[in-house]
Amino acid sequence: MEGNNSNDHYDHEGSKMGMWLFIFTELLFFGGLFFVYAISRYKNETAFALAAEELNVTTGAINTIILLISSATIAMAVSAIQLKKKNITLIFLAITLILAVVFLVNKYFEWGAKIEHGIYPGSEILQQLGYGEILYFGLYFAMTGLHALHIIVGIVIILIISVKVYNEKIHAERFVQLENTGLYWHLVDIIWIFLFPLFYLIV
Amino acid sequence: MSNSNLPNYLEYKGKYKGLLGWIFSTDHKRIGLLYLYSVMTFFIVGALLGLLMKFELIAPGKTIMEAKSYNAIFTLHGITMIFLIVIPGIPAILGNFFLPIMIGAKDVFYPKLNLISWWLYILGAVVALSSQFMHGASPDTGWTFYAPYSFRTQSNVLPALIGAFILGFSSILTGINFIVTMHRLRAPGMKWLKMPLFPWSLYGTAWIQVLATPIIGITLLMVVAERVLNIGFFDPALGGDPVLYQHLFWIYSHPAVYIMILPSMGVISEVIPTFARKEIFGYNAVVISTLLIAFVGYFVWGHHMFTAGMSETSLFAFSFLTFLVAIPSAIKTFNWLATLYKGSIILKTPMYWAVSFLFIFMIGGLSGMVLGSLAANVHLHDTAFVVAHFHFIVFGGVGFGFFAGIHYWFPKIFGRMYDASWADTGWLIFFIGFLTLYAPMFYLGITGMPRRYYDYVPEFHPANIISSFGAFIMIAGLAIIIINLIRSAKKGPKAEESPWGGKTLEWTVSSPPIVENFEEIPEIK
Numbered sequence: 001m002e003g004n005n006s007n008d009h010y011d012h013e014g015s016k017m018g019m020w021l022f023i024f025t026e027l028l029f030f031g032g033l034f035f036v037y038a039i040s041r042y043k044n045e046t047a048f049a050l051a052a053e054e055l056n057v058t059t060g061a062i063n064t065i066i067l068l069i070s071s072a073t074i075a076m077a078v079s080a081i082q083l084k085k086k087n088i089t090l091i092f093l094a095i096t097l098i099l100a101v102v103f104l105v106n107k108y109f110e111w112g113a114k115i116e117h118g119i120y121p122g123s124e125i126l127q128q129l130g131y132g133e134i135l136y137f138g139l140y141f142a143m144t145g146l147h148a149l150h151i152i153v154g155i156v157i158i159l160i161i162s163v164k165v166y167n168e169k170i171h172a173e174r175f176v177q178l179e180n181t182g183l184y185w186h187l188v189d190i191i192w193i194f195l196f197p198l199f200y201l202i203v
Numbered sequence: 204m205s206n207s208n209l210p211n212y213l214e215y216k217g218k219y220k221g222l223l224g225w226i227f228s229t230d231h232k233r234i235g236l237l238y239l240y241s242v243m244t245f246f247i248v249g250a251l252l253g254l255l256m257k258f259e260l261i262a263p264g265k266t267i268m269e270a271k272s273y274n275a276i277f278t279l280h281g282i283t284m285i286f287l288i289v290i291p292g293i294p295a296i297l298g299n300f301f302l303p304i305m306i307g308a309k310d311v312f313y314p315k316l317n318l319i320s321w322w323l324y325i326l327g328a329v330v331a332l333s334s335q336f337m338h339g340a341s342p343d344t345g346w347t348f349y350a351p352y353s354f355r356t357q358s359n360v361l362p363a364l365i366g367a368f369i370l371g372f373s374s375i376l377t378g379i380n381f382i383v384t385m386h387r388l389r390a391p392g393m394k395w396l397k398m399p400l401f402p403w404s405l406y407g408t409a410w411i412q413v414l415a416t417p418i419i420g421i422t423l424l425m426v427v428a429e430r431v432l433n434i435g436f437f438d439p440a441l442g443g444d445p446v447l448y449q450h451l452f453w454i455y456s457h458p459a460v461y462i463m464i465l466p467s468m469g470v471i472s473e474v475i476p477t478f479a480r481k482e483i484f485g486y487n488a489v490v491i492s493t494l495l496i497a498f499v500g501y502f503v504w505g506h507h508m509f510t511a512g513m514s515e516t517s518l519f520a521f522s523f524l525t526f527l528v529a530i531p532s533a534i535k536t537f538n539w540l541a542t543l544y545k546g547s548i549i550l551k552t553p554m555y556w557a558v559s560f561l562f563i564f565m566i567g568g569l570s571g572m573v574l575g576s577l578a579a580n581v582h583l584h585d586t587a588f589v590v591a592h593f594h595f596i597v598f599g600g601v602g603f604g605f606f607a608g609i610h611y612w613f614p615k616i617f618g619r620m621y622d623a624s625w626a627d628t629g630w631l632i633f634f635i636g637f638l639t640l641y642a643p644m645f646y647l648g649i650t651g652m653p654r655r656y657y658d659y660v661p662e663f664h665p666a667n668i669i670s671s672f673g674a675f676i677m678i679a680g681l682a683i684i685i686i687n688l689i690r691s692a693k694k695g696p697k698a699e700e701s702p703w704g705g706k707t708l709e710w711t712v713s714s715p716p717i718v719e720n721f722e723e724i725p726e727i728k
Contacts, residue, residue, distance in 0.1 A: 014312055014387035021379045025417045032421030032451060036436055039447060122433035131442025138434035138441075142425070 047132020
């Protein structure tokens with residue numbers, strides 16, 4: 001979210017407020033899917049529990065830890081910029097980026113294994129399973145897929161922001177764009193925090 | 204301030220010249236006009252599509268088109284009118300132009316985002332309308348995209364869905380922009396309860412845009428996923444639930460009705476006091492009712508689904524809440540009437556529109572109560588009565604409010620006056636045409652004519668003739684109004700700073716306003 005940096009007017013609080021509103025909309029956006037999940041689960045409880053056994057809890061747990069650490073590192077980047085430590089800011093942003101990529105690589109192998117076993121929306125094997133399984137895996141791919149898309153967008157934004165930090169467009173007096181990026185990253189994190197138990201842990 | 208030497212926003216030369224100076228301008232006034240021109244273009248298309256439908260219904264049986272074309276046309280009419288015109292409509296055009304001026308700001312909080320919103324709007328429109336020109340049939344689902352038909356039909360629903368999704372994004376960004384603008388950029392001394400009522404209505408609207416639109420976004424994406432990936436959220440053949448789709452769809456689309464009507468109410472709250480030469484009666488009540496409508500309107504979506512299968516408890520709750528939401532609307536109406544009472548009323552064009560708004564909104568609102576009661580709804584569901592009701596609200600309420608606003612602020616926007624006698628003639632013809640067109644549809648609905656059919660039994664013929672005749676009158680009125688405004692924007696006599704004696708800030712700046720509205724930010728006492 002861009003502030004009014006074209007002219008001399010800079011309002012840190014206002015820019016952050018816009019970002020928070022955007023985060024509300026994102027939560028509601030995912031909320032629609034969580035809503036469908038809740039109703040589908042209520043209707044197909046056993047099938048959901050059985051299908052959940054197919055997922056690898058270890059991979060999910062590793063990804064959870066990765067995202068939690070990346071949330072911490074981007075928060076440290078926001079602190080570092082306020083302490084006028086440009087290099088440390090850049091290092092923390094780089095770590096965040098690496099963790100995000102590792103998350104995606106993990107996801108790639110996880111999805112790949114499912115698809116290899118013939119479990120993907122519309123596949124023949126899935127059609128032979130019951131309604132509950134079809135819905136479970138439909139929701140699994142839709143929700144984690146949409147989440148992964150947000151990770152990718154996050155990576156692009158963090159890259160842009162890193163360049164801006166490097167060029168000193170973002171500095172100790174004007175860091176709201178970095179802070180907003182951090183907020184966005186925490187959002188991506190918190191959505192995963194809910195996806196993980198709903199898909200991997202409840203069996 | 205009128206004898207300012209600074210260039211006004213129409214003449215100002217920025218980084219780009221000509222057309223580029225408009226489509227890349229971050230000036231809220233230029234963006235408002237960009238929306239004005241694009242929305243009005245789509246509006247003319249949508250109105251002509253409506254006219255085609257009324258032409259088809261002038262006689263039973265096939266008149267000018269087959270059933271399939273009729274289905275495609277009412278779908279396109281709905282998508283255009285709802286997503287491209289009435290939802291962005293007043294906030295994007297009049298809101299963009301006047302919100303910053305009325306609260307004493309130089310621009311909105313995020314000027315670039317504002318421009319991006321317009322570009323997204325155009326992108327969404329192009330994607331949605333491309334469904335008409337691609338290989339294959341035009342969408343035939345109606346604007347509601349009901350499951351499971353929306354992913355079973357072979358027609359080009361996909362671009363329409365994606366277009367509506369992008370338009371929703373544009374709407375959300377405008378909403379965020381307006382909320383932050385009002386929180387951060389009010390002129391010094393303008394406390395919340397000193398803010399004019401049009402900005403207040405935009406504030407309520409913006410919150411609905413932010414809190415409701417994401418739901419339709421994800422719902423449309425889920426239908427896209429159904430079509431492309433065959434997932435089955437809403438497909439009974441795969442264990443999904445089609446009624447769930449209706450819930451998700453109306454969770455947004457009912458509040459969207461308030462996205463449409465609230466700004467229109469805001470315009471009326473500005474016009475009536477100005478032409479009654481009185482302050483608005485019960486300012487606080489109007490503000491509170493705006494927020495109440497925005498809040499309660501969030502919880503009434505179920506009344507679109509009384510015949511779709513719900514528990515008795517939900518039926519009762521949704522019906523009750525529907526009646527509840529009528530109260531704040533009635534509060535506003537009584538406040539407007541009380542403002543007129545013992546006022547020194549001057550009937551100028553904007554006032555004609557405002558007063559006819561009251562009349563039409565009242566009929567639309569009361570017919571909504573008929574539909575909100577459970578027993579009557581079963582009888583009237585999916586009949587022409589529903590079509591009449593929402594055209595009274597959505598076209599009558601929003602359209603009359605918009606035309607009131609555009610005739611009210613025209614001198615400020617273009618710095619020129621329009622020809623009042625042509626404007627009044629246009630209004631009269633439009634008003635008569637509107638009533639002739641839609642009033643018979645109440646009768647048709649009560650006697651049982653279903654909506655969305657190109658054909659009907661001969662008993663419905665007389666009322667349909669009257670209704671179709673009204674459509675032609677209304678289009679004639681519309682043509683007069685639009686031609687008069689376009690001609691006056693170029694050739695009308697120069698307007699004064701405050702032609703109507705309005706009390707809000709926009710009447711203190713020059714007509715047309717200078718680039719950043721104010722030479723000095725005013726202080727409100």
